[in-house]
Amino acid sequence: MQFVKFFPLLAIVVISLAGTATVEAATGMNPPVKLIWHYYKITNTCDDAETYIRYQVEKLYKSDNTIAPKLLRLLYSDCMVNGCDASVLLQGPNSERTAPQNRGLGGFVIIDKIKQVLESRCPGVVSCADILNLATRDAVHMAGAPSYPVFTGRRDGGRLYADAVDLPSPSISVDESLAYFKSKGLDVLDMTTLLGAHSMGKTHCSHIVNRLYNYKNTGKPDPSMNTTLVSQLRYLCPPRTQKGQTDPLVYLNPDSGSSNRFSSSYYSRVLSHNAVLGIDQELLNNEDTKEITQEFAVGFEDFRKSFALAMSRMGSINVLTGTAGEIRRDCKVTNANYGA
Numbered sequence: 001m002q003f004v005k006f007f008p009l010l011a012i013v014v015i016s017l018a019g020t021a022t023v024e025a026a027t028g029m030n031p032p033v034k035l036i037w038h039y040y041k042i043t044n045t046c047d048d049a050e051t052y053i054r055y056q057v058e059k060l061y062k063s064d065n066t067i068a069p070k071l072l073r074l075l076y077s078d079c080m081v082n083g084c085d086a087s088v089l090l091q092g093p094n095s096e097r098t099a100p101q102n103r104g105l106g107g108f109v110i111i112d113k114i115k116q117v118l119e120s121r122c123p124g125v126v127s128c129a130d131i132l133n134l135a136t137r138d139a140v141h142m143a144g145a146p147s148y149p150v151f152t153g154r155r156d157g158g159r160l161y162a163d164a165v166d167l168p169s170p171s172i173s174v175d176e177s178l179a180y181f182k183s184k185g186l187d188v189l190d191m192t193t194l195l196g197a198h199s200m201g202k203t204h205c206s207h208i209v210n211r212l213y214n215y216k217n218t219g220k221p222d223p224s225m226n227t228t229l230v231s232q233l234r235y236l237c238p239p240r241t242q243k244g245q246t247d248p249l250v251y252l253n254p255d256s257g258s259s260n261r262f263s264s265s266y267y268s269r270v271l272s273h274n275a276v277l278g279i280d281q282e283l284l285n286n287e288d289t290k291e292i293t294q295e296f297a298v299g300f301e302d303f304r305k306s307f308a309l310a311m312s313r314m315g316s317i318n319v320l321t322g323t324a325g326e327i328r329r330d331c332k333v334t335n336a337n338y339g340a
Contacts, residue, residue: 034321035151039130046122050134050152056114057138065260068143069201069252070107071136076194076314077102078132080184081165083318085157086128089331092159099165104204104249108332111135115331128331129154133315143200144262148308150315155325158334170207174282174289184317186310192292193310196303198280199266200256202249205237211278213239224281226273233276252276267297 036042040049060067078088081096088096089111097105111131118126130152141147168180181191211222212234221230236250251257253276255265266280270293275281283289296303329338 034319035153035316037149037151039152040122040126046118046125049118049122049126049130052117052121053114053131053134054138056117057110057135058142060110060113061139061142065143065258066201067107067110068139068260068262069197070105071110071132071139072197073201074105074107074111075132075136076197077105077165077167078129079314079317080167082157082160083320084129084133084154084315085318085320085325086132086154086328086331087157087160089128089132090159090334091332094162096160096162096165099162099167101165101167111331115328119329124327124329127154127156127325127327129156129319131331137311140262143260146304146308148311150312153321155320155322156328156331156334157320157325168279170203171210171278172282174279174286177279177282178286178289184314186313186317188286188288189292189306190310190313192283192289192296193303193306194314195280195283196264196266196296196307198252198277199263200260201252203252203277204247204249205233206240206247208233208250208276208278209237209240212237222278222281224273224284225275229274229276250276252280264296264300264303267293267303271297 038050040046057067074088075084078084078086081088088102088105089108090096096102097108111128114131114135115126115128118131130150133150133154134152137148137150166180168177172180178188178191181187181194186194210216211225212230213219213221215222221227232254233250236248240247253263253266253269255269256263266275269275270280270283273281275283283293296306326335328335
């Protein structure tokens with residue numbers, strides 16, 4: 001089997017997977033035209049910003065390893081909607097974080113704590129958008145992911161309303177998911193890699209009950225789901241028959257469970273039809289995503305390298321730099337409302 005080759009400084013590479021097909025994908029980091037590696041050190045504005053952030057993340061992670069999946073989802077929810085501008089952190093009626101797709105979103109307290117530390121050391125300098133990107137990198141590294149370079153110099157955006165959130169359902173088809181990622185400037189390799197973040201964390205039963213009881217209105221479970229997994233999840237997720245019924249949480253990757261470890265077991269579960277979310281199992285319904293899944297299932301280092309690149313590419317979507325946006329004093333509110 002031929003392993004995936006990664007060339008970080010090249011924009012395009014043709015990947016030969018399993019020696020049978022080629023997948024054309026952008027695997028290089030987006031050229032850091034606007035962002036700078038170690039921006040705060042180079043500009044002498046807050047030399048130890050990244051050290052402060054890493055220390056806080058390591059301290060928080062030791063008492064709560066769920067910060068890794070929480071921050072991953074929070075960063076995804078920020079970057080994939082309006083770009084990486086920390087708009088998802090803003091509070092308020094009908095704010096972005098109140099959108100139905102962001103139900104259960106966590107990690108806000110973590111970012112607030114880190115921001116308070118930085119404001120005490122370098123007031124009005126380090127953006128919430130950079131804190132979110134750097135803290136996520138450090139948290140997932142604690143969980144077993146690579147410590148990839150995060151280019152910095154982002155500025156914070158303004159308020160976005162809930163109806164602007166276009167995050168897709170976890171039950172969409174692989175083609176619909178590809179179209180969504182491509183609309184954000186990401187490709188098939190980015191998508192297949194970033195879905196691997198589902199190797200840890202939890203999801204609500206409401207996102208999977210259709211697969212368990214009434215797949216595509218057939219009155220039967222999803223035929224692509226392993227029958228043993230169907231039984232296990234039905235025990236945890238009863239049919240939704242009453243308004244106001246509780247909506248339990250289940251692990252996205254039972255193999256990882258409460259350890260919340262970053263691993264390639266997610267891809268092995270997809271191949272054995274043991275994916276929890278519909279979109280994850282859908283990876284077998286496209287030749288490109290299927291072959292990448294097969295590669296990552298046996299090549300953890302290939303997955304790690306691709307994850308580093310995909311996170312860097314996602315982290316550069318529609319960033320604000322220069323005089324655009326602002327540097328919030330409090331990540332929960334814009335400066336115009338600070339202290340109000």
